[in-house]
Amino acid sequence: MINFIRRPFGHLPQLKKEEIGSKRQRSKADNMGQTLIRIWQFMRGERKKLYFIISLVVVTSLLSIVGPFLVGRIVDNYFIPKEFDGLFRVLIILLISYVLLSITTFTQAYLMVGLSQRTIYNLRHHLFEHMQELPVTFYDKRQHGELMSRMTNDIETLSQTMNSSFIQFTTSIVTLLGTFSVMLYLSPLLTFLTALIIPLLIVGVRYITNRTGPLYKKRQKRTGELNGYIEEIVSGQEIVKVFSQEERAINNFEERARNLREVTFWANLYSGLIPKLMNMLNNISFTIVAGAGGILALTSNGLVTVGTIVVFAEYARQFTRPLADLSNQLNQVLSAIAGAERVFQIIDSPTETDQGTITNKSIKGHIDFDHVSFSYMKSQKTPTIQDLSFTINEGESVALIGATGAGKTTIMQLLARFYETDQGQIRIDGEDIKDYKRHTIRSQTAFVLQDPYLFEASIMENIRYGRLDATDEEVIEAAKTANAHDFIIDMAHGYDTVLDLSDGLISQGQKQLISIARALITDPAILLLDEATSSIDTITELKIQESLERLMKGRTSIIIAHRLNTIKSVDRIFVLDQGQMLESGTESELLMKKGKYYDMVNQ
CATH class of the missing domain: 3.40.50.300 (P-loop containing nucleotide triphosphate hydrolases)
Structure with missing residues (x-):
């Protein structure tokens, strides 16, 4: 057996199975949709659990809508008319809904963490296994630290996104649809006024995500380059000292770290604008509901009740919150997709071809x-x-x-x-x-x-x-x-x-x-x-x-x-x-x- 660890001939700064069980059927990860499909393929054997988690997410989202709705009914039916018969029963129902909400929230998070980590394990194992099949020429042309960055940083980014973003993303969609439906049922007019912020939201989020997507990809790439340089200098520290090149090594590090700092600064700056934008739109929406609802409650002869305004004040936050969550999660998803594409680039690299047919032959040595x-x-x-x-x-x-x-x-x-x-x-x-x-x-x-x-x-x-x-x-x-x-x-x-x-x-x-x-x-x-x-x-x-x-x-x-x-x-x-x-x-x-x-x- 050959005991051989090669040093690369040079350092150049700087793959996937259609099914996990197949080592030869591969396709390129050219876009977000295709990359998501490839991640989905690594969830084989986990999909029934995923469907169950989705059902829990739907139940959780509906329970989060039930609470404010019951509060509005309590205000209109019990507090304003000062009739408290049956109030205790409604409060019990309200309590049960919040208890169930806590249980389903914990359960879905617990199951999703396990599912995501098993998926990440499959991906990481598949990547490492594939790297053992790559030819020596593959390692000659790449920094070892940059490859390690793909195995660790990029996969960890995807892991964090799967742990939290999937549930949050699904919850936001269900909550948004459910909240909008209840709002429309209670008051189409107030729903229309609340929805006036949506065009502003779309324009703002599109402006931000058009800039964060490329920045996240560039950040992942520069992180890999920096890790590769660090690994190179640490391995060659004796050479650095022998030739008294410490200052040069520091200057080169500063240049790479500065490049990473700049792209990270702009990526975080743009992604940080989303919470500010959503907070502003949330305040605008709340102002519209409070102002317009108050006027309608005084002038509409019961068209809009005080309880409806209470419900809408809460739903206005629930309406903008999932929009904000969707926007925030989109940033994390873009970062994870950038990392996943870098991982799939390695998985797509061709392995050593071996057309030989002679096996288990005892070699004599001529x-x-x-x-x-x-x-x-x-x-x-x-x-x-x-x-x-x-x-x-x-x-x-x-x-x-x-x-x-x-x-x-x-x-x-x-x-x-x-x-x-x-x-x-x-x-x-x-x-x-x-x-x-x-x-x-x-x-x-x-x-x-x-x-x-x-x-x-x-x-x-x-x-x-x-x-x-x-x-x-x-x-x-x-x-x-x-x-x-x-x-x-x-x-x-x-x-x-x-x-x-x-x-x-x-x-x-x-x-x-x-x-x-x-x-x-x-x-x-x-x-x-x-x-x-x-x-x-x-x-x-x-x-x-x-x-x-x-x-x-x-x-x-x-x-x-x-x-x-x-x-x-x-x-x-x-x-x-x-x-x-x-x-x-x-x-x-x-x-x-x-x-x-x-x-x-x-x-």
Whole structure:
């Protein structure tokens, strides 16, 4: 199994299943409606609960209308005529309606939180699962922090919206329709006067939302860029300090933070206008109801009663409140949709294609490169690998040497099928590498990198990561072979020591020894060592050299090395330059040729 964590080649600032169970049917999230449909698809299995919640929302909204209506009836039928027979019964009904209102409100909120979190879990799980299927090229072109922002910030924005906005949105619509119907029943004239604010509301809200929508999208994007930059600087803090670029890092951060501050300022400013607008319109509506209702109550001979005015005063607030809530929720929905679209952009990214048919085949390790050419970017004038041909026999050890950019690491990545060749063919045991399933190759290949990566888990689990079914005894034996056993048992908890990578518990060389043990436990057919001893001191290097030589026996091994003393025991040496083979042979043969390798040794 390949133990491989890549650094991106560059940082460029800056997907979905039609059904969750299908990994191949995808469509783009180009607009709000389509994005909402895709969110709806992640609610499969929850829709009956959602319908029940909607029914509770309808009941809650109707109960909120019943209270003011009964208050108006009490004023007209009991207080004004001062006849109190039956008043107690009506008050009991009023009390029951408010108790039921509290119960349904709590129940719908409780159920909706559970439903929304299960939906968000499905979406987050689906996104993470999809990210494991994306090719290395996807990560090469994106900042890791920006991707993390989509996994965390964008999904959390959607989660908060689903928790509160859905119920509020539905409640507002039902309340608005119910309130309007009762108002129309009580007094069409006062209803007409109250509705005079609607044109003003529509114009004002449209003006605001036309500006907040694009601003929310821009805010989500700039948040991702800022997170990406922070992750980049934190990871490269040593480089920042070595070159004394703290001031430059601060200036770049300030620029990105300033861009985020500006777009957030305008987004919040415009969205904050909605409550002010609604408060103003609510006061206007209340003034109209009180003024016009009072005049009508005095002059209309019972057309409008005092109880009707009391009801309308309350309904005027209930009429404008759902309008305000709808407007406010629309802002939150726009922000959530912007985040969801960014998530779906990743889900829509194509996964690694694998047309191979060879599975579960035991690889022996014979490797052929037949006129292979490859470029990381199609715009490259000079390919990284140019018409490269060579053969490595089963069980043979080969060292790749050459200047930076010669194509050494690229050869290993092509063997692991992180990338596909542009021209030519790579064969393993006589079969085209593209005919193998990727897992078949990677599960029988061990890759030890120059910069080891360990997880915050026990040493035992870090080594076992190479083969999850390995026993404790096999883990310990691999550690002994890698000469890691002695320092491990000297630690307080031995193999059960949990590595906290932030506290400097182990040295860089010890990390490398653990990563070598992790590779050893896979018992690979092909061993790829990318400057595996460069992070280890001379004494430790001498310790592991013998064990590496034992490990390479019987296995096809490819070693990248800059220090020539580390490749003395290999069977052959390939000297590369700009993706081409300059010369190859045993060390003695190359020294006799007095070519490039001879010059390198003398230098």
